[in-house]
């Protein structure tokens with residue numbers, strides 16, 4: 001087992017010596033070996049089982065805190081019996097000092113409190129950098145940034161709610177990443193509410209509630225995910241309430257997420273509801289079309305893949321439930337293109353999304369698009385479907401072909417058949433032409449966008 005880095009060890013011992021009265025520190029901790037297991041756990045050597053229990057009861061919290069402060073992050077601490085270790089100077093290791101307060105005998109229970117999460121396990125992708133901002137999440141994003149810049153001062157608590165897959169966990173963890181980078185000395189705890197409830201129940205069973213409380217109350221920033229888990233759990237709510245007060249009174253930052261606003265969490269006590277509303281309550285909504293496009297683009301780029309614009313729009317149009325679904329559709333397209341060795345294009349996207357689209361592909365028909373275009377430009381439907389080449393007709397026809405292609409993913413050949421039997425290269429030319437003109441001509445783009453959004457509205461009906 002490797003020894004700890006000496007500087008780190010010195011820091012840890014330093015913190016401990018300040019927290020614990022000198023005599024006790026000298027006797028029990030000054031020489032206790034600290035080792036570093038491969039999985040990141042820190043092992044504290046103790047002379048015998050009796051000492052092991054004593055350490056657990058008396059020093060765990062202090063050691064955790066010292067480690068957290070020295071490393072900038074929590075670690076799992078474990079007490080291991082090392083009878084051979086040089087323990088307290090001049091004293092036999094196996095005889096604990098008699099005048100020390102007699103430790104409470106270890107409770108004769110077999111259930112162990114599940115090891116609290118000492119290592120903050122964060123998803124490395126859940127950072128602010130990788131969070132796409134749009135009207136549906138702008139406020140929540142701004143609030144999360146503010147909290148990470150001034151914890152305990154900006155909004156306290158910050159309460160983020162929204163339905164599944166809209167970025168609650170991503171934002172909470174982004175706050176942790178940002179805080180870690182900014183203020184490595186702050187102690188953070190991020191955990192799902194379920195873990196809080198489970199630990200609470202276990203610590204009651206094992207009569208370790210004081211340790212449980214100390215542990216939760218000794219952090220600078222506490223982020224609890226999916227707080228709606230407190231619904232129908234009266235005694236956990238009670239415990240949570242007291243923890244909230246302790247941390248809030250000490251100006252520690254609290255951040256919560258939930259699938260519903262405070263007042264809508266079933267059976268949540270009024271006093272918790274009102275506490276949750278003390279700071280800022282923000283909602284995450286479903287992303288709008290433009291944000292969905294950016295999300296598909298970003299999720300693909302994250303995997304080193306660039307989607308053509310029509311594919312971006314196709315995915316954004318047909319998956320409108322939540323960001324998790326958009327992400328999984330994007331990944332499925334990438335995977336299929338790799339497996340089938342085919343380029344990422346509309347045909348592929350259409351095939352992949354056939355049974356994944358939340359907006360059924362094909363509900364909107366080519367006829368719908370032709371109708372709306374003919375109405376808008378005041379050309380006859382029969383002209384649009386003809387081979388006539390005068391500009392007043394060919395331009396609306398190009399727009400219609402473009403919309404069919406981007407919104408329905410119909411093959412070029414098929415589109416040709418609907419527009420006077422043109423061949424696929426002509427249709428390809430039309431689609432490109434419209435896309436190019438959209439880039440150059442702002443007013444023209446506005447027209448095309450308006451038609452598309454009108455169609456989308458129709459499609460969602």
Ligand code: ADP
Nearest residue numbers: 130131132163164165166167168169170323324
């Ligand atoms: P929730 O906790 O609300 O259910 P998550 O935070 O787990 O949702 O988000 C689901 C997935 O969507 C995650 O992979 C997350 O990275 C991604 N995601 C959510 N919001 C965004 C966003 N605004 N930009 C980029 N990715 C996002």
Ligand code: MG
Nearest residue numbers: 168169170225
């Ligand atoms: Mg979540």
